[in-house]
Amino acid sequence: MPLYEYECESCGIVFEARQKFSDAPLEKHEACGGKVNKMISRAGFALKGGGWYEQGYSGAPSCSGADAAGCGGCPKAANG
Numbered sequence: 001m002p003l004y005e006y007e008c009e010s011c012g013i014v015f016e017a018r019q020k021f022s023d024a025p026l027e028k029h030e031a032c033g034g035k036v037n038k039m040i041s042r043a044g045f046a047l048k049g050g051g052w053y054e055q056g057y058s059g060a061p062s063c064s065g066a067d068a069a070g071c072g073g074c075p076k077a078a079n080g
Contacts, residue, residue, distance in 0.1 A: 005041045010034025 002021065007014045008029040017026055025038050 005039040006036040007039055008032060008034045008036050014039070 001018050003016050003018050004025075005014060005016055006026055006029075008031075010029065011032045011034055013029065013031070015029070019026075026036050028034060029036050
């Protein structure tokens with residue numbers, strides 16, 4: 001289930017609520033009864049380690065144009 005952030009208009013506290021996609025947004029803060037606004041927050045997504053980025057999209061060629069035969073016809077070798 002996704003985790004949503006809300007901010008209370010009355011007390012200013014920012015809190016999190018775990019809700020289903022189908023749940024209606026919260027309307028009031030349980031602690032003080034104030035109206036709450038759903039916040040837009042960053043996604044917790046990060047690419048770490050090797051993988052597709054280092055192997056072909058980082059801007060640094062993984063093969064050299066001089067060794068085009070060893071690249072098996074890779075576009076970097078053709079453009080390198």
